[in-house]
Every structure is written in structure tokens, then in C-alpha cells.
Amino acid sequence: xxxxxxxxxxxxxxxxxxxxxxxxxxxxxxxxxxxxxxxxxxxxxxxxxxxxxxxxxxxxxxxxxxxxxxxxxxxxxxxxxxxxxxxxxxxxxxxxxxxxxxxxxxxxxxxxxxxxxxxxxxxxxxxxxxxxxxxxxxxxxxxxxxxxxxxxxxxxxxxxxxxxxxxxxxxxxxxxxxxxxxxxxxxxxxxxxxxxxxxxxxxxxxxxxxxxxxxxxxxxxxxxxxxxxxxxxxxxxxxxxxxxxxxxxxxxxxxxxxxxxxxxxxxxxxxxxxxxxxxxxxxxxxxxxxxxxxxxxxxxxxxxxxxxxxxxxxxxxxxxxxxxxxxxxxxxxxxxxxxxxxxxxxxxxxxxxxxxxxxxxxxxxxxxxxxxxxxxxxxxxxxxxxxxxxxxxxxxxxxxxxxxxxxxxxxxxxxxxxxxxxxxxxxxxxxxxxxxxxxxxxxxxxxxxxxxxxxxxxxxxxxxxxxxxxxxxxxxxxxxxxxxxxxxxxxxxxxxxxxxxxxxxxxxxxxxxxxxxxxxxxxxxxxxxxxxxxxxxxxxxxxxxxxxxxxxxxxxxxxxxxxxxxxxxxxxxxxxxxxxxxxxxxxxxxxxxxxxxxxxxxxxxxxxxxxxxxxxxxxxxxxxxxxxxxxxxxxxxxxxxxxxxxxxxxxxxxxxxxxxxxxxxxxxxxxxxxxxxxxxxxxxxxxxxxxxxxxxxxxxxxxxxxxxxxxxxxxxxxxxxxxxxxxxxxxxxxxxxxxxxxxxxxxxxxxxxxxxxxxxxxxxxxxxxxxxxxxxxxxxxxxxxxxxxxxxxxxxxxxxxxxx
DNA sequence: AGCACGCCGACT
DNA sequence: GTCGGCGTGCTC
Numbered sequence: 001x002x003x004x005x006x007x008x009x010x011x012x013x014x015x016x017x018x019x020x021x022x023x024x025x026x027x028x029x030x031x032x033x034x035x036x037x038x039x040x041x042x043x044x045x046x047x048x049x050x051x052x053x054x055x056x057x058x059x060x061x062x063x064x065x066x067x068x069x070x071x072x073x074x075x076x077x078x079x080x081x082x083x084x085x086x087x088x089x090x091x092x093x094x095x096x097x098x099x100x101x102x103x104x105x106x107x108x109x110x111x112x113x114x115x116x117x118x119x120x121x122x123x124x125x126x127x128x129x130x131x132x133x134x135x136x137x138x139x140x141x142x143x144x145x146x147x148x149x150x151x152x153x154x155x156x157x158x159x160x161x162x163x164x165x166x167x168x169x170x171x172x173x174x175x176x177x178x179x180x181x182x183x184x185x186x187x188x189x190x191x192x193x194x195x196x197x198x199x200x201x202x203x204x205x206x207x208x209x210x211x212x213x214x215x216x217x218x219x220x221x222x223x224x225x226x227x228x229x230x231x232x233x234x235x236x237x238x239x240x241x242x243x244x245x246x247x248x249x250x251x252x253x254x255x256x257x258x259x260x261x262x263x264x265x266x267x268x269x270x271x272x273x274x275x276x277x278x279x280x281x282x283x284x285x286x287x288x289x290x291x292x293x294x295x296x297x298x299x300x301x302x303x304x305x306x307x308x309x310x311x312x313x314x315x316x317x318x319x320x321x322x323x324x325x326x327x328x329x330x331x332x333x334x335x336x337x338x339x340x341x342x343x344x345x346x347x348x349x350x351x352x353x354x355x356x357x358x359x360x361x362x363x364x365x366x367x368x369x370x371x372x373x374x375x376x377x378x379x380x381x382x383x384x385x386x387x388x389x390x391x392x393x394x395x396x397x398x399x400x401x402x403x404x405x406x407x408x409x410x411x412x413x414x415x416x417x418x419x420x421x422x423x424x425x426x427x428x429x430x431x432x433x434x435x436x437x438x439x440x441x442x443x444x445x446x447x448x449x450x451x452x453x454x455x456x457x458x459x460x461x462x463x464x465x466x467x468x469x470x471x472x473x474x475x476x477x478x479x480x481x482x483x484x485x486x487x488x489x490x491x492x493x494x495x496x497x498x499x500x501x502x503x504x505x506x507x508x509x510x511x512x513x514x515x516x517x518x519x520x521x522x523x524x525x526x527x528x529x530x531x532x533x534x535x536x537x538x539x540x541x542x543x544x545x546x547x548x549x550x551x552x553x554x555x556x557x558x559x560x561x562x563x564x565x566x567x568x569x570x571x572x573x574x575x576x577x578x579x580x581x582x583x584x585x586x587x588x589x590x591x592x593x594x595x596x597x598x599x600x601x602x603x604x605x606x607x608x609x610x611x612x613x614x615x616x617x618x619x620x621x622x623x624x625x626x627x628x629x630x631x632x633x634x635x636x637x638x639x640x641x642x643x644x645x646x647x648x649x650x651x652x653x654x655x656x657x658x659x660x661x662x663x664x665x666x667x668x669x670x671x672x673x674x675x676x677x678x679x680x681x682x683x684x685x686x687x688x689x690x691x692x693x694x695x696x697x698x699x700x701x702x703x704x705x706x707x708x709x710x711x712x713x714x715x716x717x718x719x720x721x722x723x724x725x726x727x728x729x730x731x732x733x734x735x736x737x738x739x740x741x742x743x744x745x746x747x748x749x750x751x752x753x754x755x756x757x758x759x760x761x762x763x764x765x766x767x768x769x770x771x772x773x774x775x776x777x778x779x780x781x782x783x784x785x786x787x788x789x790x791x792x793x794x795x796x797x798x799x800x801x802x803x804x
Numbered sequence: 805a806g807c808a809c810g811c812c813g814a815c816t
Numbered sequence: 817g818t819c820g821g822c823g824t825g826c827t828c
Contacts, residue, residue, distance in 0.1 A: 014825085020828050039828080040828085
């Protein structure tokens with residue numbers, strides 16, 4: 001007898017193990033590891049992943065697999081193994097690890113239904129129910145609740161006349177469209193033409209079409225191609241010459257778009273030198289991690305493209321990761337232009353169905369290259385020749401929910417399996433990566449010159465305190481304003497960057513300084529002009545803006561902080577002639593809006609592009625000669641050890657937008673802390689000195705890359721409970737680790753309360769601690785009961801990116 | 805996660 | 817005496 005080990009779709013500690021199921025005889029040759037199956041679990045039917053097949057089980061009352069959900073495995077051997085690794089690394093459930101590797105469309109949904117039990121007739125039911133069950137075979141549980149007939153049904157269920165059934169349903173269907181095909185051979189078709197009446201010109205045209213191209217064709221396509229109506233086709237179908245059938249098609253997010261083919265550019269000396277070791281590594285089939293450290297505009301992309309080209313020549317596949325925010329149409333264009341329809345694109349702008357289709361193209365080996373954001377690292381290729389992570393330092397590569405993985409780590413793990421190079425590219429590498437390159441753990445490849453020998457833009461740092469002292473209360477320094485006017489005159493373009501993170505608009509009383517906080521979370525409410533409301537970004541609480549201060553009754557209570565709208569307004573006042581395009585969450589939420597706005601800017605329909613994070617990357621327009629950063633230091637003051645690094649990276653990225661082509665670029669950075677090294681050195685665009693400086697601080701405070709960190713966050717409604725549990729956990733972990741490790745806690749989280757739940761943390765810093773995972777698992781086991789029943793939550797983040 | 809089983813309080 | 821509360825433990 002064949003038995004399948006199945007990981008069931010129940011994300012809980014107690015079910016985080018394989019359950020054994022009998023494989024029915026007729027499925028003996030169908031069921032394979034990596035397939036999704038429907039299995040009975042307790043009283044219901046749920047989805048599961050087959051992880052192994054064996055002949056014996058320790059369990060003797062096995063149930064049988066109900067049915068397979070796939071024709072072929074959705075997870076190959078490597079990905080199953082990778083799932084185990086993910087579970088180990090991030091301490092997540094197996095089922096979560098598998099699900100994160102697949103498109104959302106493959107995640108099961110469940111229906112709970114009620115139907116007449118076997119052997120009973122509708123007659124036996126009370127009258128109210130008879131009608132219902134005459135019309136429907138089953139009734140959705142949710143409908144029954146709504147109709148208020150649940151008690152009735154429950155009574156019947158206890159009599160045994162109706163029963164509850166659970167069904168697993170697929171989330172998306174494969175898209176099918178009507179196709180037309182020829183039922184006859186070429187010769188037979190030619191004969192058929194003869195037999196048609198003389199006035200059937202259109203029908204003859206259709207038959208000729210099929211003589212030339214005998215394969216099935218989409219109905220819509222042939223209708224428009226031959227300019228005929230569906231009646232023509234219908235006639236031929238009735239004559240038995242053509243047939244109609246529904247065939248699967250891909251949703252194509254890039255339909256009706258032409259991508260201009262591009263050829264490889266000749267490489268500069270520097271590029272040539274950088275690509276050498278990569279090509280060697282491809283050839284030697286050796287795992288090797290490289291840091292491609294190249295200033296903005298130094299031509300990293302061309303190195304990527306030509307490396308991928310070599311991989312394709314070897315008959316292998318390539319994964320190219322890029323942060324969601326810079327996964328712009330521009331970037332897609334470059335890849336599609338070079339590699340045509342060998343490219344699949346995966347990003348959050350696609351619908352569930354579109355993502356699923358792109359994923360299937362990969363699985364069916366119809367494409368060779370994947371360009372995508374974080375989760376594209378799990379592309380189901382089987383013969384990977386290179387993995388590239390562009391903008392390696394970006395925080396979006398870390399997933400902030402379970403499984404809390406970093407795409408870089410997954411890339412290196414997959415590279416190990418496929419024995420292929422992994423390229424990490426950045427102008428401002430994360431300290432971890434640069435440190436590893438310095439220690440030769442990673443190969444260091446440097447591009448120090450911009451293409452065509454353009455100069456890096458000149459950077460001017462403006463002290464806004466000085467401006468204030470001299471009576472300028474506007475958000476534009478006089479220097480920046482002059483520059484703006486200058487560009488308007490010269491008809492050159494400007495990018496204005498507003499760093500909003502950590503500093504959104506809040507409501508404050510100007511008399512007593514009272515700030516309106518969320519009643520459920522310890523965080524200020526954000527002002528939304530659109531709805532004239534205040535909103536909590538953590539729990540969704542909403543309220544209208546008070547007219548008087550609840551503390552001092554003053555009427556001088558209003559919103560504070562700088563939003564893009566406010567900047568736009570002020571621009572309108574001081575530079576009324578300037579045409580401004582604003583890009584933020586509000587103006588880009590609609591699908592395609594992002595692209596549209598950028599296109600308008602590119603075509604010169606505006607002088608100033610004003611925006612937040614989303615314009616920091618990827619913009620590459622020749623006419624941009626000025627970049628202004630309105631508030632450089634807003635995120636410098638976040639309680640995070642990476643805040644200096646992030647500030648430096650962001651400022652450097654933004655500066656890189658200026659002067660990428662013939663015209664020289666200029667950058668103006670406004671700040672209240674010009675003396676801070678991350679701002680000063682971003683101004684000098686000196687990564688190396690920033691690195692040295694920041695490394696000293698990291699060493700001093702025992703942070704990465706000198707120490708690894710893990711973060712345990714405990715939350716509960718009761719403050720005392722949280723503190724005492726965190727206290728115990730801290731104690732326990734501390735007792736299990738070597739004395740070189742540092743265990744900090746209990747400490748209130750930087751957002752001490754979210755949704756009325758208090759949050760405390762235990763931070764662990766260590767150099768080598770092989771037993772830490774074990775210790776954390778013990779903690780989770782210990783508190784299992786309270787987690788299940790008492791509403792206690794304990795979350796673990798190994799190598800957290802944000803300490804929140 | 806769901807759900808059944810089982811042991812204690814307030815009702816017909 | 818029973819209906820129903822939610823603590824406890826199980827699901828191949």
C-alpha cells in the first residue's frame with residue numbers, strides 16, 4: 001500500500017507536521033511529492049501538500065486522499081527542500097513556507113455547505129426547508145446563517161437528515177476563450193471550397209485562412225483579422241467544416257505593447273572587468289556570491305543583461321529581482337526589449353490571475369527569465385544559471401510577515417543548490433553585504449565611473465535652521481527657490497523629493513502642543529485631507545478632526561507636518577507658472593496611473609515632479625538637471641539602528657536622478673541636521689567613508705554586521721501580562737546562551753500598543769549561537785496554551801530589518 | 805484553525 | 817433535572 005505524507009493547510013503549532021494518508025489504488029501513479037491534494041482532516045476536507053511517499057506508516061487508522069489538485073507537482077524537489085530550510089531559518093510553519101513560494105491563486109479557499117444526507121428524501125424535511133433543497137443541492141453555510149434557518153438545520157442535522165460538507169475550491173480559473181479549428185485536412189478544405197455556393201465569399205475566405213494556418217485560432221482574432229461576423233463562422237460550423245472549443249489562454253498584462261528590440265551595448269573597460277568573474281562563475285558552474293558595487297548611472301543593468309544572455313546561451317534560466325517600487329515599465333521595457341517573450345514579469349500590480357499565468361509560464365518552461373519583486377525568488381525554475389538582486393540594500397526584500405525571510409538569503413541558498421552565481425548590485429550596499437565583500441566572503445566587483453564619463457551631480461546642503469533664523473518660514477530655502485526659477489527659465493526639469501516616512505501629517509494644538517493619538521494604539525493619527533478625517537495606520541481607527549483642543553480648548557488645533565499636497569499648494573503660490581506633477585499614494589493608486597504620470601513628465605508636460613519614496617529610483621530622464629530634497633532628516637530620528645544607513649542610501653539614490661545624460665546635474669538637500677554624518681557624506685557621495693563611520697558605530701553598539709540579532713515580540717491586552725511574560729522569556733533565553741551573547745529586555749516596542757494590545761520585546765544579539773533556534777522553539781512550546789486560549793501573541797523575527 | 809467532548813452555573 | 821457556557825485536546 002502506498003502512503004503519502006501530507007502537510008495540511010492549518011497554520012498552527014500542533015498541526016505543523018506531516019500527516020499520513022492512504023493513496024487510493026487508482027491514484028497510485030498520479031500522486032507525487034510536491035502536489036497539492038484534498039484530504040479529510042477531522043470532520044472537514046482541506047488542502048495539503050504531499051511531501052513524501054512511503055510504504056509504511058506508524059499510524060494504523062489512515063484515511064485516504066480525496067483527490068489531487070494538480071496534474072503535476074507545483075513544488076519541485078528543490079523547492080520542497082527549500083521549504084524545509086525556510087522553516088528552519090525563520091521558525092515558521094511548513095505550510096506557510098510552501099504557500100509563500102506559490103502564487104496566491106493556488107492558495108485554497110473553503111466552502112462550508114449543507115446538503116441532504118444520503119438516502120433521505122426532501123419530503124422528510126420541514127416545509128420551510130423543502131423548497132430550498134428542491135431548488136439547490138447544497139446550501140452555503142453563510143447563506144443559512146443569513147437566512148436565520150441555522151437552528152432549523154441543526155435540528156435536522158442531529159436527526160441525520162442533512163449533513164455538513166466542506167469543500168476545497170480553487171481561487172482562480174484558468175482563463176478560457178472560444179477557439180475555432182478546422183475539422184478537415186488541407187486537401188479536404190480545398191474540396192470544401194469548391195462545394196460552397198458562389199455567393200459564400202466570406203466563408204471561402206475563412207477556409208483559405210485555415211488552409212494556410214491549420215492550427216486553432218481564437219474566435220475574436222479571426223473575426224477581426226478577416227473582418228467577418230460570427231455568423232460566417234457559425235455557418236461553417238453547421239456544415240461540419242469547422243469546430244468550436246474553449247481553450248486555455250494566458251492573461252497577458254503586456255498585450256498590445258510592442259517592445260523595441262535592443263542589442264547588447266559594447267561594454268566599458270570597467271564593465272568588462274566586472275563581468276569577467278561572473279561569466280567565469282557561470283562557466284565553472286560554481287556557486288559564487290558577488291557584490292556589484294557601482295555608483296548610480298555606472299551601467300550595472302547592462303552587466304546584468306549580458307550576464308543573463310550568457311546564461312541563456314548555456315540553456316539555463318535567470319532570476320532578476322528588483323524592489324517593487326522600481327519595478328517600473330521602464331525596467332520591464334529593457335528586459336522585454338533584450339529577451340523578448342522569454343521574460344515573465346511578477347509584481348504586485350498584476351491581478352491574482354495574471355500573476356498565476358506568469359507563474360505557469362515559468363513552470364511550463366515557456367520563459368527563461370523572471371523579472372520580479374521579492375517573491376519572484378521562488379520562481380519554479382529547475383536549471384537556474386544566475387540570480388541577480390538589484391538595489392540589494394532595499395528593505396523591501398525582507399518580508400515583514402511570516403515567513404519573515406530575506407530574499408537575499410533565499411537567493412544564496414538557491415544558488416548553492418544550482419551551483420550558480422548570485423549577484424548583489426547596489427550603489428549603496430547594505431553594511432552587511434559590504435562587510436562580507438571586504439572580508440572576501442563575497443567577490444567585490446566595482447564600477448566607479450558613470451557611463452560616458454558624466455560627472456556625479458554637485459550637491460549643496462542647506463541648513464534650514466539658518467533659513468528659519470533669517471526669517472524664511474517656507475518649506476523652500478532661498479537657494480532651492482532660486483534654482484527652481486532658474487530651471488523654469490531654462491526649460492529643464494526638476495524632481496522634488498519629500499521624505500515622508502516617519503513624519504506624516506498629524507494633528508497638533510499650536511497652543512499647548514497636544515497631539516491627537518489613536519485611542520487604541522500609541523501612535524499619532526494621520527490626517528487625510530481627502531476625507532477630512534484622522535486615521536490610524538495600524539488599526540484603522542477613524543475620527544473627524546476636532547475643532548477645539550481637548551486639552552486646552554484652544555481653537556488653534558490643526559494638522560502639522562508636510563504632505564505632498566501641502567508642498568504642491570505652496571509651489572502654486574510661489575511659482576504659479578510651474579507645471580507640477582504630484583506622485584504619491586493618492587495620485588498613483590489607480591492601475592496604470594504611475595506609468596501615465598511618468599510618461600507625461602518624460603514628454604515634458606510638466607516642469608516639476610513632486611513625490612515621495614516612489615520617485616527615488618529608476619527615473620532616468622535626460623532633462624532632469626535639478627533634484628531637491630525637501631526634508632532630508634525625517635527618518636534619521638526613527639528609533640532604528642539602520643536609520644543613518646537608510647538616510648544615506650535614500651539621499652544618494654535621489655541624487656542619482658540628476659544629470660544622467662548630457663546636461664550636468666545639481667542636487668539641493670534641505671535639512672535641520674546638516675552636521676550629521678549620513679547627510680554630510682551623502683552630500684559628498686562618499687559611500688566608503690560613510691561605511692567606515694557607520695561600522696564604528698555598529699561595532700560600538702553591538703549591532704549587525706558585527707552581531708546577528710533576533711527579536712521576540714510579545715503582545716497581549718494586559719500590560720502586566722506582557723511584561724511578565726517578556727521578562728520570563730528574556731530570562732530563559734539568556735540562560736540558554738553563551739555569555740558572549742547579549743539579551744536585552746523586556747523593553748517596550750517602539751510602538752508600545754497596537755489595537756489595544758501592549759507590545760514588549762526581547763532583543764538578542766549574538767555572534768554564534770547554534771542553539772538559539774532550539775531555545776526559541778522551547779519558549780513557543782511553553783506558551784502554546786496561552787497563545788491558543790488567552791490571546792497571547794509571540795512573534796519571532798530572526799534578523800529583523802525594522803525593530804518594531 | 806475548527807470542532808467535539810466534557811464539566812459546571814441559571815433556567816423551564 | 818437540562819441547556820449552554822467555554823476550557824481541553826485532537827485532527828492521519
